[in-house]
Amino acid sequence: xxxxxxxxxxxxxxxxxxxxxxxxxxxxxxxxxxxxxxxxxxxxxxxxxxxxxxxxxxxxxxxxxxxxxxxxxxxxxxxxxxxxxxxxxxxxxxxxxxxxxxxxxxxx
Amino acid sequence: xxxxxxxxxxxxxxxxxxxxxxxxxxxxxxxxxxxxxxxxxxxxxxxxxxxxxxxxxxxxxxxxxxxxxxxxxxxxxxxxxxxxxxxxxxxxxxxxxxxxxxxxxxxxxxxxxxxxxxxxx
Numbered sequence: 001x002x003x004x005x006x007x008x009x010x011x012x013x014x015x016x017x018x019x020x021x022x023x024x025x026x027x028x029x030x031x032x033x034x035x036x037x038x039x040x041x042x043x044x045x046x047x048x049x050x051x052x053x054x055x056x057x058x059x060x061x062x063x064x065x066x067x068x069x070x071x072x073x074x075x076x077x078x079x080x081x082x083x084x085x086x087x088x089x090x091x092x093x094x095x096x097x098x099x100x101x102x103x104x105x106x107x108x
Numbered sequence: 109x110x111x112x113x114x115x116x117x118x119x120x121x122x123x124x125x126x127x128x129x130x131x132x133x134x135x136x137x138x139x140x141x142x143x144x145x146x147x148x149x150x151x152x153x154x155x156x157x158x159x160x161x162x163x164x165x166x167x168x169x170x171x172x173x174x175x176x177x178x179x180x181x182x183x184x185x186x187x188x189x190x191x192x193x194x195x196x197x198x199x200x201x202x203x204x205x206x207x208x209x210x211x212x213x214x215x216x217x218x219x220x221x222x223x224x225x226x227x228x229x
Contacts, residue, residue, distance in 0.1 A: 034215035034216070043112075043203075043218075043220060049208065049215050087153055089153070089216075091214035094167075095169065096155050097143075098155065099152055099153040100152065102152045102153075
């Protein structure tokens with residue numbers, strides 16, 4: 001099973017600042033990585049797939065990068081609606097499909 | 109608009125059974141692979157199962173094999189998760205999710221809001 005590790009667990013950021021979230025795979029997953037945003041009580045939302053492709057309707061301030069075992073989600077200028085929990089997910093080798101533990105982005 | 113709505117969550121005793129459902133609308137349900145994923149506070153998201161468009165091909169996480177079964181009724185646009193021999197550690201918020209189209213893209217482009225399941229005596 002591929003283990004996905006996200007860091008930090010919590011990220012405190014002021015509105016308008018840049019946020020950088022990390023996701024590491026226990027073995028190479030090439031570019032088979034997705035990022036999701038989840039707010040409590042709402043449906044999780046696909047942000048990025050294939051490591052760097054923005055999903056339909058996702059603002060350009062969200063960008064993904066990386067390949068192999070190291071990946072990054074960057075939010076260039078945090079808006080109030082961006083405070084949420086973010087998860088990465090690998091889909092290169094499965095079953096099982098595996099997720100990271102999440103990074104909570106909170107208001108500083 | 110794609111809509112997935114889970115139902116059937118409840119309080120169930122250890123060793124008991126429960127059936128979750130996921131009603132789909134806004135897309136051709138019978139053309140998509142579907143998944144179940146659960147969320148436990150503090151542990152994040154955990155993948156449970158995948159079912160192909162016809163319902164004849166399924167995959168499961170090891171921790172539910174032999175206990176949970178995924179099925180679907182394309183005429184009713186509904187996905188099911190049959191949960192047997194439940195354990196306290198199965199307590200979670202259960203989501204259904206749609207796999208991205210075009211095959212081989214094992215990530216999720218639409219999710220439901222989730223339904224809570226509590227396993228306790």
